[in-house]
Amino acid sequence: MTSRTTPVVGTRLARLEDERLLRGRGRFVADLEPAHTTHAAFVRSPVPHGRILNVGLDAVRDDPRVIAVLGHTDLPHELTNDSGPRQPLLAGGEVTYVGQPIAVVMASNRYVAEDLTEQVPVDIEPLAAVTEIDESLQGGTTVHAGEETNVVLINDSWPAQLDEAIASAHLVVEAEYRTERQTAMPMETRGVLAVPDPNGGGLTLHTGTQMPHILRDALAALLELPQTAVRIVTPDVGGAFGVKLAVYPEDLVVALAARRLQRPVKWICDRYEAFTSDYQCRGSSYQAIAAFERDGTWTGLGVELTCPAGAFFAVPWSGALVETFIGSTSLPGPYRIGHYGYRCRGVLTNTTPTSAYRATGGPAATWITESLLDRAARRLGIDRAELRRRNMITASEIPFATHGGLEIDTGTHLEALETALDHIGFDAWEKRRAAAASEGRHIGLGIASYVAPTAAGVMGPDPSVAIPFDSTTVRIEPSGDATILAGVSSQGQGLETTLAQIAADELGVAVNRITVRAGDTLMCPYSGGTHGSRAGVLGGAATKTAAAAVATKMRAIAAHLLEASPDDIDLAAGRATVRGVPSAAITLDEIAMRSHLQAQSLPAGMEPGLESTNRYLNHRYYTTANGCHVAVVQLFEATGAFKVLEYVVVQDGGVIINPSIVEGQVRGGVAQGVGSVFLEAVDYDRQGALLTSSLIHYLLPREWDVVPQMRIVHIQSPSEHPGGMRGIGEAGLHAAVAALANAVEDATGHEIDRVPIRPEQIADLVSNEGRHHLVGEQLE
Amino acid sequence: MSAPVSLEIVVNGATIDGRVDARTTLADFIRDGCGLVGTKIGCEHGVCGSCTVLVDDLPVRSCLMLAASAHGSTVRTVESLAGVELSDLQKSFRDNHALQCGFCTPGLLMTAQALLESLGNEEIDVREAVSGHICRCTGYEPIITAIEAAMRPRQEPAP
Secondary structure (H helix, E strand, O other): OOOOOOOOOOOOOOOOOHHHHHOOOOOOHHHOOOOOOEEEEEEEOOOOOEEEEEEOOHHHHOOOOOOEEEOOOOOOOEEOOOOOOOEEOOOOOEEOOOOOEEEEEEEOOHHHHHHHHHOOOEEEEEOOOOOOHHHHHHOOOOOOOOOOOOEEEEEEEOOHHHHHHHHOOOEEEEEEEEEOEEOOOOOOOOEEEEEEEOOOOEEEEEEOOOOHHHHHHHHHHHHOOOHHHEEEEOOOOOOOOOOOOOOOHHHHHHHHHHHHHOOOEEEEOOHHHHHHHOOEEEOOEEEEEEEEOOOOOEEEEEEEEEEEEEOOOOOOOOHHHHHHHHHHHHOOOOEOOOEEEEEEEEEEOOOOOEOOOOOOOHHHHHHHHHHHHHHHHHHHOOOHHHHHHHHEOOHHHOOEEOOOOOEEOOOOHHHHHHHHHHHHOHHHHHHHHHHHHHOOOEEEEEEEEEEEEEOOOOOOOOOOOOOOEEEEEEEEOOOOOEEEEEOOOOOOOOHHHHHHHHHHHHHOOOHHHEEEEEOEOOOOOOOOOOOOOOHHHHHHHHHHHHHHHHHHHHHHHHHHHHOOOHHHEEEEOOEEEEOOEEEEEEEHHHHHHHHHHOHHHOOOOOOOOEEEEEEEEOOOOOEEEEEEEEEEEEEOOOOOOEEEEEEEEEEEOEOOOOHHHHHHHHHHHHHHHHHHHHHOOOOEOOOOOEOOOOOOOOOOOOOOOOOOOEEEEEEOOOOOOOOOEOOOOOHHHHHHHHHHHHHHHHHHOOOOOEEOOOHHHHHHHHOOOOOOOOOOOOOO | OOOEEEEEEEEOOEEEEEEEEOOOEHHHHHHHHOOOOOOOOOOOOOOOOOOEEEEOOEEEEOOOOEHHHHOOOEEEOHHHOOOOOOOHHHHHHHHOOOOOOOOOHHHHHHHHHHHHHOOOOOOOOHHHHOOOOOOOOOOOHHHHHHHHHHHHHHHOOOO
């Protein structure tokens, strides 16, 4: 392979999308404004639960500024939820959360539309609301009047051997962990522009969805249109992190309104609306029990997971489903655990529905596992790193089937742990902490080893789970330029760059000859979307496969023209060359030209053109990515402030397409971990009123909260998939909560059972009065 | 309803004579009135910084300023930064992987631009200078690095 140029995969190629974004030429949904666009604003429920007595749409119907006003009787459609009550697009008889859409007003601009919504009188008789999961689980008050239960999900797997392991254990550690509700809060809010299409009577919906095809299918079903009559286009998308996965009532209302009016209808969620209407996440409780032998052998783990669905079971995935499913899958981590069991409950509450948020279920799972290990280590008098080593899966045990259903095919868990500990200087840690303590500084170190389920594959007969494959078309135009039509689309991950890198190596062309288009159901092949660390793995594999198919055809054409064997043709630097005969070459541009414009010169019987659409199916349950994070934090008694002093990430995400992009994903994920552990909580009062309705109240990580010099070390164990990727989009957050929360536990000497940890708690925990040592031989 | 107001603003070098509702924000005027949609509206309550533009060379959250209040002012938006080539600041963002989704980027670029233009020889804490911006994607470090890199040639004459 002497004529091969250096591969582009693995290099820090500058992103291809940056030029337009830096010039202010990115085009997001809010930037699109076709002629005659009408602007929608929603009338929303001000109460968490109530009976609607009257919605006075007539009060504005005759206002000359109103283009249309629609309520439940105009649009009586419902979403098809997998569990729990059906969800009306616009509430009819009952409202069940603050922010639930009741009516929509269309006017010539957003200012006027909002004015008009305020003039719609809404008369609601308040009903008792349930906002806490414990209260919901107990029953009594139901989230929806007339329903018998709030429980919408039960999933148990608790072997009798687990109870036996607990009964016969040397040490049993029990704990309850809680996560507060969060919201993903991308900087671009949700938004929809629906444009009727006179051809076929359908419409085009421009929106930042993470799953264009899934939304198309849902919309077509609701509108009773053929799937071919509905087109979803995602322009530039300003972050998503899971919140743009769901099929939202607003998407469908805007689509229905546009069809009814036969003119474009646009709705851009404002930030206040985002707090009430964006599907939320987390807010779960976990009752955990772990059993150990005297030598530290981990013999049993059982966890009861209770997660909120909010007022409705979100379509397609409720937080109650995905938090418990991915949580119970992730809990065993990289450990050999004798017996494992879980009991999952999903419950309704009179709050905004829940859905996915980056690494859904994983952050809490890793925190629980890693916290239990720390607590067991203290009680057993075994060093916490040593306890992990004793129970960690080794390279010789691969492939290893976990009790969580994962098949782990990497043996790099110990390597990741040891590397991370080395980088942080773990051997000298106790000395360092003691020195800090003598100066009155409270520092702590937290360890988090993890296994993240990525790129969900074939999960069995359940139709409600993810699409297990993805698709890409690679097309060489007559000029030799390549168009890639990717199923997976970007919300900022840089897929235009990484997919071009993959294709460039296969095709032997420069990246600047490749244009990646994505996020258009009319152009792009069927896709499961971008979520769950799947786009790089499955979209990348499909891209590699499709580019390889085109490359094979180019080799055959070159071989024919150069009178050589296709096996002897190298594609590199825009040329097809006979290996060992540099003078025997033809440009790829000429191959492209001939395959379209001089088809008579192709090998006999060969179909003209250079194009291939390929689909790559992950036939396994999940792929896995793994690694270890170690955090060092300092806590301040006077202010309750925190500071992340050091942070090390060692991760095995398989083959890296672009290290800068991977590291960006890791940094962003860890920053969201800082938010999860110290800052972010959606607060409702006991009556169900939302207290965090602006970015002043809901604190996102800021410049001073993050880690100045994060060290990121890559291990690259190729996966079995073409390209060898394992999925890195979520790994940062998957482990960060555990590393940071454990560091606080280490710094305070108090068991940390709930995140976020607020400044007043930090101040209290590290104060002289509050500080005491954790139970355990090591610290006594 | 609000009464229309006449205003004259120089936006990216072009004089705009217009009439707007008195309540129109500068952000909406720039986007809808001038067609310069590079300026992004992130929160409309002055916290996220995405809508930052330069008004008479100072960074301003255009969601918190009325267009009418900018009468007689000179406004610069992200569209003003590049010529045929990206500016050094923009290149530094690209080279340091300082953006992912790119939604907060135009506002950050304008704050950074004002910082670069006002540089003397004093020590500048870039982290502090851009602390009025929220980025949900990057974890901020590449942004700080990119701005520091763009500042360096201006602060230190080449040896």
